[in-house]
Amino acid sequence: MLERIKYLTEEISNLKADLPGDVEQLRLKYLSKKGLISVLFDEFRNVPAEQKKEMGLLLNHLKNAAQLKIENLKSAFEGNKEANDESADLSLPVDHMAPGTRHPLSIVRNEIIRIFGQIGYTVAEGPEIEDDWHNFSALNFPPEHPARDMQDTFFIARDPEILLRTHTSSVQIRTMETEQPPIRKIFPGRVFRNEAISARAHCIFHQVEGLYVDKNVSFMDLKQTLLYFAREMFGESTEIRLRPSFFPFTEPSGELDVSCNICGGKGCNICKYTGWVEILGCGMVDPAVLDNCGIDSTIYTGFAFGMGIERVTLLKYQVRDLRLFFENDLRFLKQFTGTI
Ligand code: DAH
Numbered sequence: 014m015l016e017r018i019k020y021l022t023e024e025i026s027n028l029k030a031d032l033p034g035d036v037e038q039l040r041l042k043y044l045s046k047k048g049l050i051s052v053l054f055d056e057f058r059n060v061p062a063e064q065k066k067e068m069g070l071l072l073n074h075l076k077n078a079a080q081l082k083i084e085n086l087k088s089a090f091e092g093n094k095e096a097n098d099e100s101a102d103l104s105l106p107v108d109h110m111a112p113g114t115r116h117p118l119s120i121v122r123n124e125i126i127r128i129f130g131q132i133g134y135t136v137a138e139g140p141e142i143e144d145d146w147h148n149f150s151a152l153n154f155p156p157e158h159p160a161r162d163m164q165d166t167f168f169i170a171r172d173p174e175i176l177l178r179t180h181t182s183s184v185q186i187r188t189m190e191t192e193q194p195p196i197r198k199i200f201p202g203r204v205f206r207n208e209a210i211s212a213r214a215h216c217i218f219h220q221v222e223g224l225y226v227d228k229n230v231s232f233m234d235l236k237q238t239l240l241y242f243a244r245e246m247f248g249e250s251t252e253i254r255l256r257p258s259f260f261p262f263t264e265p266s267g268e269l270d271v272s273c274n275i276c277g278g279k280g281c282n283i284c285k286y287t288g289w290v291e292i293l294g295c296g297m298v299d300p301a302v303l304d305n306c307g308i309d310s311t312i313y314t315g316f317a318f319g320m321g322i323e324r325v326t327l328l329k330y331q332v333r334d335l336r337l338f339f340e341n342d343l344r345f346l347k348q349f350t351g352t353i
Contacts, residue, residue, distance in 0.1 A: 014056060018071050021049060025079045033090045036083060043079045050076050117349040118219055118338055121326045122201050125221050128245040132238070134199045134223065139184035141203055145174045147183040151305045153261035160261050165207040177205035181222035182262060182319055185298075188224065189306035194313045195227040201322070212334040219322035224298070226308065226315030232265070232297060235316035239269050239295065246325065247274045254289060263296025263317060275331055283328070290328055293320035 025043065030036045043050050053072055060068050115123075126136055139147075145156075154161050164179035184200035200222040208214045225234065236255065243251045252272040260266040270291050273284035280286035295318035300310035323335050330349070332338075337345050 018053065018075055022075050022078060025082050028082055030086045036086045040083050050079055114347060114350050116346065117326050117330060118322050120349055121329060122219065122221065122322050124246065126199065126201065128242055129199045129223065132241065134197050137184060137188060137198050137200055138202055139187045139200060141178055143176055143178040143183050145176065147186045148176060148178050151186045151302065152182055153299055153301055158261065166205055167207060179206050180204050180319055181220040184222055185224045185317055186306055189308050194308065197225050199223045210336065212336065215335055215339065220319050221322060222319045224315065224317045226298065226313055228313060230314045230316060235295060239318065243271045247271055247329065258294060260294055260296055262299050262302045264299045266296035269293045269295055274328060292324055293318050
């Protein structure tokens with residue numbers, strides 16, 4: 014009897030069923046009243062008293078194992094019921110997943126690309142890990158120049174030539190090094206600065222740079238281009254003003270303010286009660302920068318501008334804290350349903 018218990022224990026652990034009906038056959042074979050295991054229980058009555066304990070344990074173990082096995086085989090088929098059920102229509106369309114929404118910074122970046130695309134600007138990109146030449150030196154920031162202090166960034170300790178770009182102006186240099194005018198391009202991308210994170214500043218943010226170099230490009234072209242952009246982005250009634258400023262790579266340089274579209278120019282806490290909000294830096298490309306890139310500054314002139322996408326988005330959607338853009342909170346992100 015001991016031999017038969019061992020044999021059946023082994024056999025049951027290897028049981029398989031190809032069809033649901035097989036499982037029932039197996040249950041009958043082992044566990045029904047006349048099944049192999051029930052027969053062993055009948056015989057158990059005749060087992061000598063001194064073997065009863067050990068044999069009883071083995072026999073109960075066998076019965077439990079068989080019940081468990083049959084249950085498992087049965088539920089494997091139930092799990093697959095739909096696949097085996099020929100009445101199920103497998104050609105029915107599946108439930109659709111809810112579509113996501115674009116990130117507000119992507120919506121605004123795409124809108125900027127669209128607006129400049131309408132007046133002939135194409136898009137190019139450059140690397141986020143830059144060298145000193147493209148981020149600073151070629152743009153007229155000599156080593157030790159105080160203008161570098163305003164754009165402190167993340168350097169690599171082993172190699173001070175390599176850094177995370179502080180602005181997309183580096184892509185102006187990369188473009189002019191490889192192309193001759195006419196150049197009319199915008200460069201969107203991510204930039205990095207060593208800044209304390211607050212409602213108005215972050216160590217990672219996004220810019221779109223613009224560059225137009227050709228014969229006879231003047232400040233008038235710059236101003237008209239920026240007016241066109243501001244009205245496309247913020248509405249027909251938007252006004253602009255240019256304030257003189259300084260950037261090493263443009264001469265003259267300016268900063269562009271747009272009339273505050275939140276209070277309509279009356280004054281609010283977004284525009285700090287001035288009615289104006291700054292959105293970008295700009296100017297005429299310094300002749301030394303053209304020469305650094307192999308473009309003849311006696312023949313060509315150009316203008317450039319660089320804007321913060323976060324700043325434009327804050328204004329366009331009246332968002333009060335820039336950190337929201339990086340927190341991935343769905344309650345915030347679901348509110349933007351732009352399609353481009
Ligand atoms: N790169 C400047 C910054 O990040 C912005 C800027 C100013 C870009 C003037 C330009 C420009 O192209 O002409 O602060």
